[in-house]
Amino acid sequence: MTVVEPAKAIQGTRVGRICDRCNRGLCTGDASCFYATWYADTGWYLRRLYCGDCGESTIESGTADADEVVGEAVFWNHQLAGVRITDRSRPEDGE
Numbered sequence: 001m002t003v004v005e006p007a008k009a010i011q012g013t014r015v016g017r018i019c020d021r022c023n024r025g026l027c028t029g030d031a032s033c034f035y036a037t038w039y040a041d042t043g044w045y046l047r048r049l050y051c052g053d054c055g056e057s058t059i060e061s062g063t064a065d066a067d068e069v070v071g072e073a074v075f076w077n078h079q080l081a082g083v084r085i086t087d088r089s090r091p092e093d094g095e
């Protein structure tokens, strides 16, 4: 399965509204951040959702054999809009 461009795949993803770190509820129009991993069978899977204050813009320690991204988005009606990828750790990076 060819890896889909992550920003395109994550755009419009349905999400909960609670920050995974501080438990703050997000409202429509709020800045949010996310962490996603590529799985060959399901595609990009959103594993973490953060509020604008808790999100990280870089991947500090990537998983060796996984393709991972972090990014920013606008929380909009329980979906992610305006998705922008800020860092990516590809398997071949060996980080």
Ligand SMILES: [Zn+2]
Binding pocket: 019, 020, 021, 022, 023, 024, 050, 051, 052, 053, 054, 055
């Ligand atoms: Zn938070």
